[in-house]
Every structure is written in structure tokens, then in C-alpha cells.
Amino acid sequence: MRRELHLPYTQDEVDAIRAGDEVMLSGTLYVGRDQVHKRLAAAIEEGRPLPFPFAGNAIYYMGPSPAPPGSVLGAAGPTTSARMDPFSPLLAGHGLKVMVGKGPRSAEVREAIGRFHGLYLQAYGGCGALYSARISSAETVAYPELGPEALLRISIHDFPVFCMIDSLGNVFGGKP
Amino acid sequence: MERDRVISSKAEDRIAEALIRAIRVLPEDVESLIRRAAVAEHGQAGRLALGAILENIDEARRSGLPLCQDTGMFWCLASVGRESSVPLCRVEEAIIAGAGRAAAEGYYRKSVVEDPVYSRRNTGTNLPAVISYELADGSDVTLHFLFKGFGSENCSSLRMINPTAGEDGVSAAVLDMMMKAGGKPCPPVFLGIGIGGTMDRAAFLSKKAFFTEPEDSPLRRRLMDEVNGLGIGPGGLGGSQTVLDISIISEPTHIAGLPVALTVNCWADRKCSIVFKEGEL
DSSP, rough: EEEEEEOOOHHHHHTTEEEETEEEEEEEEEEOOOOHHHHHHHHHTTTTTOSSSSTTTTEOOOOOOOOTOOOOSSSSOBGGGGGGGHHHHHHHTTTOOEEEEBBBHHHHHHHHHHHHEEEEEEEEEHHHHHTTTTEEEEEEOOGGGGGGGGGGEEEEEEEEEEEEEEETOGGGOOOO | OOHHHHHHHHHHHHHHHHHHHHHHSSSSHHHHHHHHHHHHHHHHHHHHHHHHHHHHHHHHHHOOOOOSSSOOEEEEEEEEETTTTHHHHHHHHHHHHHHHHHHHHHTTTOBBOOOOTTTBBBOSSSSEEEEEEEEEESSSSEEEEEEEEEHHEEEEEEEEEEEHHHHHHHHHHHHHHHHTTTTTSSSSEEEEEEEEEOOHHHHHHHHHHGGGOOOHHHHHHHHHHHHHHHHOOGGGSSSOSSSSEEEEEEHHHEEEOEEEEEEOOOOOOOOEEEEEEOOOO
């Protein structure tokens, strides 16, 4: 089934999406990958403030290529989600429970998504030019020293993704 | 000396130009295999992924953005003719200068870090490149480039299997590596397989394989069928189109071993070969 999800999300919108649904995202999306996850997890463990509110917001695993003149970002497709698996259950428990990436997740992540009623949405891997064309603004929120891995906030429209794990912990195709 | 510098800078221009194009426009044979897969795929979700991939190929061509933000680590095989008069240090200089310019002027993502274990500080240049050299017949110098994205490279692997394991053993090793990869390497994928030699030689051959004409051997046909039979499908969303092509290079090995190396490339199988005739480099 084809659905829309506006970000920041309401729980009702999230709960309406089922594994196997085609989802069009729009609104505000936060962007972070490996090193950002390591730092967010460290901030939680050390009781330090987080660089953006987790509640209602979704995170996209992505590190763009540089923006040529006239573009907001360069290519901006998803990176492999599995590398974020060690951090995702902790972050989901603190409210960052809607995730956008590519590829399979661990059993622990699936369990955390079900428990906290989040989502795992898969963006289409390698489609960096397509996603870039649907980003209308981008700004650095934190960790600029990470270069292409910095934490960003982007505005998106008609961002095509596919629901792999829904808020009940159901997995598309039955496997995580 | 003045003349030498001019020639060298022209070579650098040619390399940079080819590398800037290669991350935006796929080789024709690669694109046609993807288009064929889009017709052949019957899995509903897999078709969605292939639809996005085709849209992305068109968008990259239209906008001039790279196909994928992971513009990869430069992997270069310099194949130097035995009759070539070009000193190897000139070949190296041209590769590094051309690649460095492509990364800067071609809006490559700077994806290379200095120290792999500790600082992981970005070099900011997408260099160093991984360069290998080999001797070939004739007087040409050919530079073969892969733009090695690491979503797929993290799924590349190597097995030292039993020397008596035969074709069944090779197949079992490849299938096991592909099952572990699942949807991670952005399928449908291209596979390079190196068999024989030593551990490092097999790994090298698995990359060199992307620059050989695929030979339709019984092993290749078997692996095409079996990998597609895994049902991983485009984007890992299920379907019949998991692998688009497989190239295999086999070489002699030791009586006690059978090294099998697998390099996985995503559907965006970006590569190029640049040929310099005698006097052009």
C-alpha cells in the first residue's frame, strides 16, 4: 500500500504504516551516520544534552557528496544501516525510533522498533542523484568537523522509501 | 623538459576527465544489464527498487550529480606494456595527479581516512588511491579504475577452502558470502571472483576480473543461477534479479590450497579504462 509520512511525525501516522508499504516522506529529516551515532550514544551514556530533539524526529543514514553550484547537496542516498545496529536500540529507547537507511537490521533493532513503536524505512541504495533532487534545504546541526559525516537537518519532499519494519516489529518478508 | 611537462599535464587532463564522468554515467553494458533486469524482475518490491535505480540513472545524467554519494576509494590497476618506454614513476605521478584533480573538481565525496584504527582523520583529498602494477604485452599503458564504494566492499570476502573441494566448494563459498551480504551491497550486484594463486593474489584477481570480458563458463552459469536463486532481489526486497554479471579469473595455486576471493560491486558498477599509446604519457 502507498502511504505518506510527514516529519516530524505523530504516533498515529507511524502506527498506520505496515511492513511492505511504499512510503513517501516529506518535511524535516535529521541526517547522521557512523560517527554521529557513536557520539549520540556517548552523549546519552554520559548524560550530556543531545544536539536535536529525538521525539517526533526521524534519522537518515547518509553522508552526502559535496554540493556543486546550484545544488543544496550533492548525491544523497542511504548508507548501510547494519553499521548503526549497535547504537540504534539505545537511541530508540530515548526516542529516536524512526530510521531511514538501507539493508537488513539486527534482531535487537527489530525488537527495539517493536517495543518503542518506531519504523525502519528503506531508501533505495545507490540512488544519490534521485534523493538529492528532493532535498530543498540543508544545514549543519552539529559535529561539522566530521565533514561528510556531520549531523545535518534537511527539508525533503516526495522522498520514496519502503517500510521494512513497522511499529509492531513486523518485518517485510519475515526476516530482519 | 618543457615538452615533457606539457605531455604529462595532458595525460592528467584525460585521466581527470574520465574519472569525473565515470561516477555520473555508467558504462553502456552495465546500464543495459540493469534495464534488462527491470523487465525480467517480477517481484513487486524488487520492481520498485529497480524503478528508483532507473530514475536515478536518468537524474544523474540530467543534473550532473554523481549516481551515488559514495564515490568510492580509487582502485587502479596500471597495465604497462613491456615495450613501453614510460618510467613507472611517471605512471604513478599521472594516476595520483589525475585522481586528485577529479576528486577536487568532480565533487567527489572525500571518503578516505588517514589512520584506519585510531584517528580516522579524513585526508580531505580522497587520496591515497590503491594502485597495483602489472606487465602486459605491447607498448600501451592502460589504467583500469574502480570507484570502490564500501557498502559493497564491506561484503567482499575471501575463503581459503580445501583443495579437494572442487566446484561445489567454490560455489558453497560464494553462496555463503552472498547470503551474509544479503541486501547490504545494493543489489542487483556485479561479482568479480579470483580463484587460485595466494591469498592476496586471489583478492587482487577478484578486482581485476571486472576488466575482463565475462567468459560463459559452466562455473559462471552455475553461480549466476545459484546467486539469483537466493532471492535477495533488487534492494534486498526480494526477487529474481540479485546478480547482473559475474567475471571469474583462475590462476595456478599450491597443492595444499584453493583460495576463493569475491569482490562485490553494487548495481552502480562504476569503472573505466584509459589507454595511453606510446608517447602519450
